[in-house]
Amino acid sequence: MTGQEKKFSMVGKSVPRVDAAAKVRGKAQFTDDMVLPGMVYAKIKPSTMAHGHIKRINTGKALALPGVLAVITGKDSPTPYSVNNHLPTECPLAVKKVCYYGEGIAAVAAVDEETAEEALDLIDVDYEPLPLLLDPLVSMGQDDVRIHDFAPENINVSGYQHFGNVDDALKHSDTVVEGTYTSSYVQNAFLEPQSALADFNPETGKLTLYTCIQLPHYTQGTVSRALGIPQEKIRIVVPYVGGGFGGKTEATPASLVASILSRKLGRPVKITYDRMEVFFQNKGRHPAVMKVKMGFEKDGKITSLDFDTTLDGGAHSSWGLVVLWFTAALTQLPYKIPNVRFNGRRVYTNKPTCGAQRGLAGVQVRIAIESLLDEAANKLGISPYEMRYINAVETGYQTKSVISVGHSEYKKCLQSVAERCGFLEKYGKLPFGRGIGMAGGHYSSGGAYLLYRSYRPHSTANIRIDTEAGVTLFVGATDVGQGANTVLAQMAAEVLGLDYREINLICQDTLLAPMDNGTYDSRVTHGCGHAVKNAAMEARRKLLAAAALDLALRPEHLECAGSQIYSIYDPKKRIPFFEAVGKYQNSWGTLFGVGEYTPPQPQGNYQGKLIGPSPAFGFSAQAAEVDVDLETGQIRIVKYWEAGDCGQPINPMAVEGQVEGAISMGIGQALYEEMIVGKDGRIVNANFHDYKIPTAMDMPEMDTQTVESYDPNSAFGNKETGEGPTCCVAPAILNALYDAIGIRFTETPITPEKVLKALGKI
């Protein structure tokens, strides 16, 4: 069954987003836009040392400044946290030592932000410096300096997996290629700096925290632990979010500090980061050094993969474990690899912590593997396109790590992109300096388990239908700009035969909406979509039963469409949707539907098995055509192509937007972005001037298309599209550069200087 055959009325339509008008009028309220009566402001003092014991903090002068209401330090909340509460090391404010330059060590609440900022300068800190560990390869080689006492050799987590027999397979391969690849220190760079407005009610002991967070549920848990208040007394409300990309998954020190101060003062406290603080907070992509070896038969079939990675975690644990195992899982797709060995470790260093960034773990893996595929293709005399096509997974494939690919149109993606960009006509045939390269990838549509051991559903949705409010959808999903609200409304409207604009949405509020696993791992459209569909279906069932009675028909004869309920056999027998609702509620009260979704349990029995399996995988194939200025080394992307398998797009325009955005983030990492760390551990370019995300002048023409696809196991055939495409960009460009100038770059970013150096001109 394809999407076209389905004939949807709301799903599959490029409708304008439900919040577009509010955003374009400047009426959408982001956290820093919010004002509450009696609100005061706070600022956090960043450390000016990357590794050191805090010997003394003198806050007296700051407290004495007129307008200052409170000053707190680490001892006001010494409980460490991490997003999944695994090996937590980070505290809202550093307690005994600082582990990265910019770590918060004290906070001031004052009547206005200017005063709070002024007071920070009046806080004296004495540090006892400790040796700096800035290179993970150095950090993990020694044990005499431990960033965290419990972590010998500064290793946060490490892991090993072996499926099949890699050494044997390599020995018997016709061709073996290997290389060391490096992925750079980049970050999410969302335009909205994190902000938190905490409102503690001293009478009830309840806290409401307004903050731009992707995971309200986990934030509740973090705040609960940090403040020592039961979770039910904490309400997380997420205003509009100005981009997250993974960087707003973890509760920020700002949100915790604001909560602590609000409780202390009994009034609302707002903290908003400056851009420099956003850089210091980081929680972006893990730099990785990957040593990779792959074996091939002479027809190009992959025999084996030996993958070793060292992830630079920065100062704290953050997503730690998840990133490690996800890396392992992502090596096994989107190609059939019968023998896979994974060796990995995440290492602490005295730098701003790495967390989650769009395409988490996938970007690094694809840099290595997609480059090696090209190298092997060259050696074997087959085209990079053919190399990918013959190894591409198909529907029903199961990896050696027992990860099932329920549905895949990856081959169609490869075909589509190769055709549209003229790959075979161009590859190896363009004049020196001009080249074309391709790369492919995949990503999960949500994982198989929560961040803590529990079997509870990952998403629950309620639908309330009555004549008082119409249709109201309660679902915990958090829209961070990807368009979740809109597509969920489209799905509910599809089931009920209404216009998506009629759906009232109550989302991203832990009091009003049911628990949701949150916005990460590209799970919302798929996971919340299932829950929403199930809820809508239940409501629909109840409503049609009532309508059937009224129309003297069988419920199964009835259809919902165009805000009407009518018999498919006798369309003259009909009743307007809300008239039916009226009749229902007269007899039974408000109409409700509840739906939930839990992904299938992971199979397999090995270390790390819980992380990687997904109910559905999206796929992408991409190509970049580059033109290198051989005198300056500048790289111009002439054109960029993408073909995506996201199943049935719920909103094609939104899908395109997501893909285009993913490509721009990928181009940023490939060519422009890098956080530069000084010898003292400080990020030297902690601003948008020298941390260069692409401007409108830097983006090439993009030709993106989805391939015909429909996943029968999804609510509406849909699969992820927001993260997978990010993973293919850097390797597509690296491969294009090889075609253009015969140099195989093995790192990002590729700057003009690196090009000239590689060409031997400097």
Add this chain to the structure above:
Amino acid sequence: MKQVIQLHVNGMSYEVMISPRDLLVDVLRKQLAFTGTKKGCGHGDCGTCTVLVNDKPILSCLTLAIACRGKEITTIEGLDRDGVLHPVQQSFVNHGAIQCGFCTPGMVLSAKALLDQNPNPTEDQIRRGLSGNLCRCTGYAKIIEAVEAVAKEHGKALD
């Protein structure tokens, strides 16, 4: 020393009490509750604080409020008329040029300033006209499409 000045914003006059050091972005957001203008970086590198002053796009995070006396300031809130969107705004909505929405106010105002100055820009000119507004969500593709669509439809200076 605080003083009272008059600012003309979105066609209306407002009296605000300010110090010379107060930045236009903060006065607009905090005192006049025009929170559509955003603070993304504080250094003039991202464009989210863009407002129009005498029809020219400027960075309100690097502008003193006191220096804006007697000038016509237009924020994003001044574009729509009773909920009817300005053509640039409507085009952004129709073309999917808005994702998280944080860059949107500044981007729309820069686009409006561009079209007022050059009603028929080429794609390159559009990219250039928007080069001071960063966006992390869209890759700019649909933003440019939206601006092109307005130019095609209207082709003359918009009010």
Add this chain to the structure above:
Amino acid sequence: MYLPQFEYHAPKTTEELVSLLSRYRKKAKILCGGTDLIVAMKDKVMKPDCVIDISDLAALCGIRHQEGKGLVIGAATKLDELERSTLIKEKYYALYQGASVVGSPQVRAMGTLGGNSCTASPAADTPPALIAFGARVNLVSGKGLRQMALEEFIRGNRETALGEDEFLESFVLEDPLPNSASRYLIMGLRGAMEIDMVNVAVNLALEPGKGKVKDVRIVLGAVAPAPLRAREAEGLLKGRIPDDPLLDRVAETCALESKPIDDFRATAAYRREIVGVLARRALKEVLSAIQ
């Protein structure tokens, strides 16, 4: 991110401005666009007691040609006015290019020609072109007016010859020579909002008919504390026919004359290489424009 407190003055006449500067001297900073000053104040690199806002001083704005003198550009002229001026584009193309490439549309709407030179960042985009046109600056104080070459005015990294009680009133550019053309090229990473790694301005005039170089100025930016005249390279060109082998030598000489440093944006070796490339390209473009 807030500014420290300061006194604010917005003089309505140049006399008022002169009087304020005489009073406050180095305790004052002149505000015109704000794109440099306000950033410096936010970063606590500058903490003036007094800010003198001259953005509304009409006397300091405008592009006027004065017979016998040349082109006079008011120091408070916005960069976007230079970008849009047909006169600048026709006669002083390198300055059009320099003004057009600064920052972003917003920065060009706010920033001024005078501000760009007074901030004197080594990578600034307008000084090289101005110097290539032999620009002179008019400096005014209570003591009167003095004039000097812009080349001498900018002394080093964020260092100028501006007196404590002085302001930069205007730039004076010579009329372009007949048979001349100019170009300004930059090297940066992104297409906008860049601090150039290297920039080069060339202003060259050929002898009519003979094809020999009559006069040339080559100015290198971002490769020394102040814009650097590549005088040796210029010397190679004067009086000669600029054929390709000569241009190669000139480009190489420019590279050797440059004094770049290593920083996190680029290494000295890379910058030196780019100086040669941009110099050669600028020269070729200029020569082709003259034909």
